[in-house]
Amino acid sequence: MDTTYLKENQDRFLAELIDWLRIPSVSADPKFxxxxxxAADYxxxxxxxxxxxxxxLCPTAGNPIVYGEKLVDASxxxxxxYGHYDVQPADPYELWDSPPFEPVIKDEKIYARGACDDKGQVxxxxxxxEVMKQAGEFPCNIKIMIEGEEEVGSNNLGIFVRANKEKLKADVILVSDTGMLANDSPSIEVGLRGLSYHEVEVTGPNRDLHSGLYGGAVANPINVLCKMIASLHDENNHITIPEFYNNxxxxxxxxxxxxxxxxxxxxEFKKSIGLPDVYGEKxxxxxxxxxxxxxxDVNGIWGGYTGEGAKTVIASKAYAxxxxxxxxxxxxxxxxxxxxKHFASIAPSGVTVKVKPHHGGEPVVTPTDSVAYKAxxxxxxxxxxxxxxxxxGGGSIPIVAMFKTELGLDTVLLGFGLDSDAIHSPNEHYGVFNFMKGIETIPHFYHNYAAAMK
Amino acid sequence: MDTTYLKENQDRFLAELIDWLRIPSVSADPKFxxxxxxAADYxxxxxxxxxxxxxxLCPTAGNPIVYGEKLVDASxxxxxxYGHYDVQPADPYELWDSPPFEPVIKDEKIYARGACDDKGQVxxxxxxxEVMKQAGEFPCNIKIMIEGEEEVGSNNLGIFVRANKEKLKADVILVSDTGMLANDSPSIEVGLRGLSYHEVEVTGPNRDLHSGLYGGAVANPINVLCKMIASLHDENNHITIPEFYNNxxxxxxxxxxxxxxxxxxxxEFKKSIGLPDVYGEKxxxxxxxxxxxxxxDVNGIWGGYTGEGAKTVIASKAYAxxxxxxxxxxxxxxxxxxxxKHFASIAPSGVTVKVKPHHGGEPVVTPTDSVAYKAxxxxxxxxxxxxxxxxxGGGSIPIVAMFKTELGLDTVLLGFGLDSDAIHSPNEHYGVFNFMKGIETIPHFYHNYAAAMK
Structure with missing residues (x-):
């Protein structure tokens, strides 16, 4: 393929992406x-x-799904x-070198929340x-569906898919929401981990107490929560929840x-994240x-006094x-x-525990011997x-399992990110190389796939 | 003693206290x-x-000490x-039934931060x-010294006391900053616990990481902190820090x-704080x-994502x-x-730990056979x-030990609060009965003490 058009239009492509990244499409926080x-309109x-x-814009009970198609020949x-236009929350803001929603290009990388995950890849x-249109080449039919709730569990996507099986009829699903090993070491993810995410609340006394007057005689919910969390791993970092490893x-x-x-x-792994040691399951x-x-993993924990200075309080509640x-x-x-079941069972008497599931996703392994993987x-x-x-890969794209169940389709994870892109972290970025390489590679996929399916 | 003056002026006394309570003299937070x-000027x-x-107003490196005296006869x-005019932070504000700095009297109790601890008692x-002045009776010399940093460790009071030994020369110290058993069961605290308060920081990776890409292969500082905290008590709720119980x-x-x-x-204890069980050291x-x-006790803990919804992050740091x-x-x-020493020693390789001591205070036991206690x-x-x-009592008044060391004086803890006053908690309050009973009792102390010392 001639890459002249790509080179000539690179600056405009980047400028358009940057305009989109400026829109803080944080799905987890109602204020956005x-x-x-x-972002959907854009x-x-x-x-x-x-x-x-x-x-x-296909309405859902939550954020709309942006849909379009190019149907060239039914044969x-x-x-x-599939992709998503919503992004992770950007906090802690103070750890960003430049504001998360004021994208900048520095050292050939685009810095912004969503630069890689997943606006940049979408x-x-x-x-x-555009490249294919300009070349007048559409080797197969293409449908594209970009949702706005991936970062909060894709709760409405399944409903939409179930209700629109005919509209979404296809032969394979293509997703760019994963990474590869390195720019000189391309790779394709064939396994993804699932997710089970919970918010837990431990309640001790019915109000905050003075730690001097009560300390030693009441179950401190923060201490209790720490003990409960600590007990979830044994000394070999195995998870202790009964039957957890059964399947x-x-x-x-x-x-x-x-x-x-x-x-x-x-x-190199240790160096890249500044840790003296690796860690994990024996x-x-x-x-x-x-x-x-x-x-x-605990993704967040809070309770008691977290301000400046010292407050001698025993909190009524602790959360994680x-x-x-x-x-x-x-x-x-x-x-x-x-x-x-397990978390409730390990609560000592003297506290009450609530567990609220946030969202889940299924683990998947995609076949490496399929036409689409080879394409x-x-x-x-x-x-x-x-x-x-x-x-x-370690990440989760819960919808991959759902597509298999609902549409009977396999997914190819053609991702161009890098582990070092700091997705979900401050200073998320995406390489200009990766962005442009993705644009260059995707049309080849369509050509290869259409050719092999003939 | 005739209590007519007390009764006639009760409304004014309360109104003056309420005006003072309106001033949010939170010493822990620079914005106040x-x-x-x-509050000192008032x-x-x-x-x-x-x-x-x-x-x-005696200047210190921190907040001023308010001083006054009535010297009637050197013989x-x-x-x-001693007392303090600073108060604990009032958060979480949302748990107050009425705003902490807009005092209200409800069911014969004054609700406000500081209502009991210690503005009300001061x-x-x-x-x-005022009552003694009105009666024209000052049976002994009185010096009064009210500081503004008790809730943050009284760091400058010791310096002030050491520099003003002559000015503060006295025979005994009188403090109203403690409680009694019940309104129909008066009591005097003769033992107070000391305090050692720390902020700890656990650092894992050098930035927040995506829990899918990294989870399982890096030390998660929140999990590690929980494990460290959990290990500080054994199964009998004994503290595991080596040599902790030596003295x-x-x-x-x-x-x-x-x-x-x-x-x-x-x-009754369980009922008063809404707990199904007591808890503590075997x-x-x-x-x-x-x-x-x-x-x-852990007084506060925080780290990772604590906002709405779900964020799949491994935090770089966790705090308690x-x-x-x-x-x-x-x-x-x-x-x-x-x-x-212990906290640093239990950190697993893969994380770094910082421990910052906030403030301390010494435990004391005051004699019950002294003239002042009897008075x-x-x-x-x-x-x-x-x-x-x-x-x-369980609380700490660190300065009591300091007065003994620096001035050679014993302290009498003539306090009128109740455990149920929710000091350091939302909805702190102080009984009108307790406030007025304190005003009535204190002059008797001076009389008794002066008479016994003759």
């Missing part, structure tokens, strides 16, 4: 609701510009593209369509060897710990957000039930000059 | 600094009104009154002086029996747990405020050193019609 809708207008048909295969698809698919020695063949250095490598093993990453064949429903691998080999490696 | 100074003006001499004994002394004075069986003779019901009663045993209540003969210096007990017996019981 208007911006979420603005995308709808770009869909129309690149010549998609039947472009619409050709159809690819359904916008590659929009510009890939974990154990890999064979050969599969584990294959998995550990990906380029990875614990030293008996597994870092690659295995993030790829094929379930985990439990606790999530588990799941692997095949765990299900979020199973693990959510196990967690709720994606060939596309990357063409544009990167190297055959991509299949990897098992 | 101007209000702290306003008190200075009241000192002048009741005829104290040499009234002044008479001198009582030095103001009893001011009005007791704890154990009471004899007789002393413990005596102590447990105070009116106390675990059922082998001790509730009265002992709050009176003669050291404790460790941890305090220990100390008993004779522990010292805050000893325990602070033990805590710092106080007699005063209460006169006004309550019942002999007060000596009790060992």
């Amino acid at each position: 609701h208007g911006d979420v809708l603005k 995308l709808k207008a770009r869909f129309e510009e690149v010549g998609l048909d039947n472009v619409e 050709l295969p159809t690819v359904l593209v 916008y590659m698809h929009v510009k890939a369509l 974990v698919t154990e890999l064979s020695t050969e599969e584990r060897e294959e998995l550990n063949r990906v380029p990875h250095s614990d030293d 008996g597994y490598t870092t690659v295995e710990r993030v790829g094929i093993r379930p985990t439990l 957000k606790i999530s588990m990453r799941l692997v095949p064949s765990q299900t979020s429903e199973e693990i959510t039930a196990l967690f709720q 994606a691998a060939d596309a990357m080999e063409t544009t990167f000059g190297k055959r991509p490696i299949p990897t098992r | 600094h101007g209000d702290v100074l306003k 008190l200075k003006a009241r000192f002048e009104e009741v005829g104290l001499d040499n009234v002044e 008479l004994p001198t009582v030095l009154v 103001y009893m002394h001011v009005k007791a002086l 704890v004075t154990e009471l004899s069986t007789e002393e413990r029996e005596e102590l447990n003779r105070v009116p106390h019901s675990d059922d 082998g001790y009663t509730t009265v002992e747990r709050v009176g003669i045993r050291p404790t460790l 405020k941890i305090s220990m209540r100390l008993v004779p003969s522990q010292t805050s210096e000893e325990i602070t050193a033990l805590f710092q 106080a007990a007699d005063a209460m017996e006169t006004t309550f019609g019942k002999r007060p019981i000596p009790t060992r």
Whole structure:
């Protein structure tokens, strides 16, 4: 493919993305609701510009889904593209070197919340369509569906998909919401962990108490919560919830060897995140710990006095957000039930416990011997000059399992991010190289896929 | 004593206290600094009104000390009154039934931050002086010194006391900053716990990480902090810090029996704070747990995402405020050193830990066979019609030990608060009965004390 058009239009592509990134489409926080809708409108207008048909904002009980399609020939295969235009909350704001919603390009990287996850990767698809339109080449039918609630659990997407099976009929799903190993080491994720996410509340006394007058004679909910959380792992960092590992698919020695063949250095890993040591479940490598093993992490904790100085208080309540990453064949429903039951059971008398599940997602493994996987691998080999490696990623894209269940379709995870992009963190960024490489690679996928399906 | 004047002026006394309570003199939070100074000015003006001499705001490196005196005769004994005009932070504001700095009287109680601790109790002394002035009776010399940094560790009071030993020369110290058992069960605290207060910070990765990409392979500082905190107590709720109990004075069986003779019901205790069970160190009663045993409580904890909804983040840092209540003969210096050493030692490799001591205070036991104690007990017996019981309280008034060291003086803790006053909590209040009873009782103390010292 001639990349002249890409080079000539790179500045404009980036400027358009930056305009979109300026809109703080944070789905988790109601105060950004208007911006979420603005981000959807912006995308709808770009869909129309690149010549998609039947472009619409599909209403849901939550944020709208932006939809468009290019149906060239009913005899050709159809690819359904999925992505999301909502972004993670940006706090803590004070840790950003530049404001999260005032994008800047520095050292060939775009810095902004959503730069990679997932606005930057979605916008590659929009510009890939422009490139194909400009070249007059649409080798297959394309439907594109970008939702606004991925970061809060995609609660309405399943309903939409179930209600629109005919509209969304396709042969495969293409998603760019994952990463690859390095810019000189392309890879495609073939396994994703699921998620079970909870907010827990521990209540001790019926009001905040003076720690001098009451300390020692009442269950302090913060101490209790810490003890409960601490008990969720044993000394080998195994999770102690009964039956938690019952359905974990154990890999064979050969599969584990294959998995550990990906380029990875614990030293570089430690250096990249400033840690003196790796950490985790005994008996597994870092690659295995993030790829094929379930985990439990506290994502947030709060209670008592957290201001300046000292306050000698025993809080009435303590809270935490606790999530588990799941692997095949765990299900979020199973693990959510196990967690709720176990967490309530370990509460000492003297406190009451509430567990509120936030959202879940299912773990998936995508096949590497499919036509679509090969089309994606060939596309990357063409544009990167190297055959991509299949990897098992640690993140969760809950909808991949849902697409399989509801539409019967497999998904190809053609992602161009890097682990170092700091998605969900301050200073999220996305390489200009990665953005442009994505735009270049995506049309190859359509060509390869259409050709193989003939 | 004729209580006519008290009754006739009760409304005005309350109105004056309420005006003072309106000033949010929160010493822990710099944004209230101007209000702290306003509260000092207000008190200075009241000192002048009741005829104290040499009234002044004594500057310190922090908040000023309000001082005044009534020296009637060098041959008479001198009582030095101590209290504080600063108050605890009022958050969480949303749990107050009425705003903390808009005092209201409801069900014969004054609701406001500081209503009891310690503005309400200080103001009893001011009005007791007015009552004595009106009656023309000053049976001894009185010096009164009210500081503005008690809730943040009284860091500058010691310096002031050391520099003003001549000015503060007295025979005994009188403090109203404690409670009694019940309105129909007067008592005087004779033991106070000390305090060692720390803020701890646990740092894992050098930035917030995506829990999907990294979860399972890095030390999550919140999980680690919970584990560290959980390890500070064993299964019997003993504190596990090595050498922590080395200097704890154990009471004899007789002393413990005596102590447990105070009116106390675990059922009522549980009911008053809405807990299904008492809790605490194995082998001790509730009265002992709050009176003669050291404790460790987390006063606040925070880290990660604490907003609405779900964020799948592994935080870079987690924090907690941890305090220990100390008993004779522990010292805050000893325990602070033990805590710092131990807390650093239990950090797993993969995280770094900082421990910042906030402030400390020494435990004390005051004698019950002194002239001053008897004068106080007699005063209460006169006004309550019942002999007060000596009790060992759980709270800390660090300056009591300092007065002993620096001025060689014992302290009498003539307090009129109740445990149920919710000091340091939302809806702090102080009974109108208690406020007026304090004003009535204090002059009796001076009379009794002067008479016994003749």
